[in-house]
Amino acid sequence: MQLTAAAHLGRALLDQHGLRDWELVFDRAKRRAGICRETTRQIGLSAPLTELHSEADVRDTLLHEVAHALVGARHGHDRVWQATARRIGCSAERCMSPDAPSVDGAxxxxxxxxxxxxxxxxxxxxxxxxxxxxxxxxxxxxxxxxxxxxxxxxxxxxxxxxxxxxQPALVPAGPPARVGEPMRVIAQGRYEGVVGTLVKRGRTRYHLEVRGGGVLTVPFSMAERVS
Incomplete structure (x- = not known):
């Protein structure tokens, strides 16, 4: 979204929700899209991210920060903030969607x-x-x-x-196990006795695929071959 259009949208939303004495500013943040600065009565938008995001995403960011301004910083993202955010049309998500464009680091x-x-x-x-x-x-x-x-x-x-x-690399006792071999967990606890198939041998741990498709990482000393 173009910054000029975002500035007009932000000003309109601030006025609509009674924040006429608040200011909309742009900054160079690259990790967060918006911020509410209660002490200076400012809503900040990241200029680099605003230029990458859609109008719908920018609107949601603005409403997110407007909700913070309305309820006060002490509420964080609690139920009071969530209720206010939803009432004014925000998604009430704490973060931007992982699918939203982002700025690569240097x-x-x-x-x-x-x-x-x-x-x-x-x-x-x-x-x-x-x-x-x-x-x-x-x-x-x-x-x-x-x-x-x-x-x-x-x-x-x-x-x-x-x-x-x-650091010396840890090695398993006895001949090294091979990928595809069945192995049993001998560590005490919830996984004791679980049998899995060795799918990878790391520097210090076996990676065992167990029933259901999960993978356990087990120190060399905590697993044995199944005879």
Missing amino acids: WVGLCGAAHRVTRHRRPERPLTCRLCSTTFDVAHLFTWTHHGRSVAMTAGYDAHLRRILD
Whole structure:
């Protein structure tokens, strides 16, 4: 939506709901679409996101913040705010739809499988790909570029990574299990005795597919082969 049209829409909604002494402003936020600043009587819209979002999304963002202004910041997203938001025509969702367009960060991370994430700030610690492994696994570490260029990370980041890489890798006792083998969980608790099929062996854990299609991640020492 064009910013001029969004400004006219915002002013109209503020006036319609009795907020004539409030001001609509634009900012450069990239992670949130709108904000209510009660102390300065301002409703803020992200200019980069407003230009990407549809009129319907911008209207919902404005009504979301208008509801905050009407009930006061102390209510947060409680039932009072939800009731007011719905009464004035807002969806009363706490966040924008995950399908709404977003602004990529300048920092781009790629794992070995080419899965991509972005950040608006320089990562402060090593991150690994959750699509490749649900647990931290250096085999799926993200490497970062900034505006498309490879850059050095901070000293703190490098020190954290060295500590991780210097840790001895845990290995299972006995011959390594193979993908496709049945294994039994021997850890005490709700999963004790559960049998699954080994679908992946990480650096420290087995990934076992169990009945129903779920996957358990189990430390090497907490699972055994089924004879």
